[in-house]
Amino acid sequence: AATAPRPPAAAAPPRLALGLLADIQFADAEDGHDFGGCRRRYYRHSLRLLREAVREWAGESPPIDSVLQLGDCIDGQNARRGEAESALQQVLEVLGQLSVPVHHAWGNHELYNFSRARLVRSGLYSRAAGGSDGPPDRECHAYHCSPAPRLRLVVLDCYDTSTLGRDPGSPRYQEALRVLREKNHNDDLNNPEGLKEPHFVAFNGGFSQAQLDWFDEVLKFSDENQEKVIVMAHVPIHPSASNGVCLAWNYEAALSVIHAHGCVVCVLAGHLHDGAYCQDSHGVHHLTLEGVIETPPESNAFGTMYVYEDKLVLKGRGRIPDRVMHF
Numbered sequence: 001a002a003t004a005p006r007p008p009a010a011a012a013p014p015r016l017a018l019g020l021l022a023d024i025q026f027a028d029a030e031d032g033h034d035f036g037g038c039r040r041r042y043y044r045h046s047l048r049l050l051r052e053a054v055r056e057w058a059g060e061s062p063p064i065d066s067v068l069q070l071g072d073c074i075d076g077q078n079a080r081r082g083e084a085e086s087a088l089q090q091v092l093e094v095l096g097q098l099s100v101p102v103h104h105a106w107g108n109h110e111l112y113n114f115s116r117a118r119l120v121r122s123g124l125y126s127r128a129a130g131g132s133d134g135p136p137d138r139e140c141h142a143y144h145c146s147p148a149p150r151l152r153l154v155v156l157d158c159y160d161t162s163t164l165g166r167d168p169g170s171p172r173y174q175e176a177l178r179v180l181r182e183k184n185h186n187d188d189l190n191n192p193e194g195l196k197e198p199h200f201v202a203f204n205g206g207f208s209q210a211q212l213d214w215f216d217e218v219l220k221f222s223d224e225n226q227e228k229v230i231v232m233a234h235v236p237i238h239p240s241a242s243n244g245v246c247l248a249w250n251y252e253a254a255l256s257v258i259h260a261h262g263c264v265v266c267v268l269a270g271h272l273h274d275g276a277y278c279q280d281s282h283g284v285h286h287l288t289l290e291g292v293i294e295t296p297p298e299s300n301a302f303g304t305m306y307v308y309e310d311k312l313v314l315k316g317r318g319r320i321p322d323r324v325m326h327f
């Protein structure tokens with residue numbers, strides 16, 4: 001008698017499910033445009049799109065383990081309007097409806113609204129307050145954690161060297177201004193026109209040597225412990241996952257650290273508002289997410305990324321496409 005065919009082996013469940021979104025840039029304001037005037041920004045709708053994302057995540061199975069918020073969660077104009085605190089509160093309230101940890105990257109718009117000293121005491125300080133999980137500078141919002149066995153998440157602070165969020169009288173500000181002025185001769189330091197290295201603008205920033213040294217140590221540990229590492233930062237660090245302007249000042253230094261180790265599988269970023277993706281020469285996936293703020297109200301821009309033994313599977317919503325990234 002013929003033997004009954006064996007049922008197919010049940011697919012292994014993902015080791016981790018992560019909610020992803022970038023550049024909510026909420027403000028209780030009428031629609032506007034980007035600097036170039038050609039892309040619409042839906043400031044008020046972005047909070048509703050966030051609510052929809054949270055509602056969808058809450059109903060997903062398997063349930064998400066955490067959310068990665070890739071920075072610029074409220075728009076800089078809140079500062080002028082005196083609404084920075086209330087706008088942040090509204091965004092955090094919506095994210096707080098999920099009973100999972102939210103990892104926040106700090107973007108330029110966080111720093112248009114708040115000083116670093118204020119951010120450290122805000123809900124955006126997802127680095128553990130008492131822990132030794134980050135660089136010695138406690139105001140540098142970089143840290144690591146292990147959301148599942150043999151997996152590590154590293155959050156990087158791309159504005160560690162920046163004129164944003166620091167007192168103009170401080171040595172750190174003066175050093176950042178020196179770096180910026182050396183590469184950017186325009187009167188307006190946000191203007192990339194005519195620059196040989198157009199990413200040297202004030203709305204980008206860089207990594208301090210102290211942060212890079214710490215990052216190197218974390219990746220060394222992960223290599224030694226056979227971990228896979230997901231890195232998140234506000235600003236892209238690979239030119240092919242960018243438009244050439246939205247890049248961290250010393251992105252090459254961050255890439256060198258990553259390439260000196262084998263453990264990093266993926267770098268997630270926002271800032272650009274357009275999506276971008278590349279797999280670099282060392283096999284690392286660089287994924288830059290479409291921003292919520294430039295997403296028409298009838299669409300959305302969020303995703304769920306499932307982490308498997310050998311791949312990342314992104315289920316995108318709205319204008320974020322699905323993607324499978326093997327490693």
Ligand SMILES: Nc1ncnc2c1ncn2[C@@H]1O[C@H](COP(=O)(O)OP(=O)(O)O)[C@@H](O)[C@H]1O
Pocket residue numbers: 034035036072108109188190191192193203271272273
């Ligand atoms: N080409 C440019 N020339 C001069 N200023 C610019 C240029 N592009 C952006 N900016 C300014 O830089 C700041 C950040 O730009 P914005 O588009 O809000 O950044 P983000 O992509 O983070 O939303 C804003 O103050 C904006 O007016």
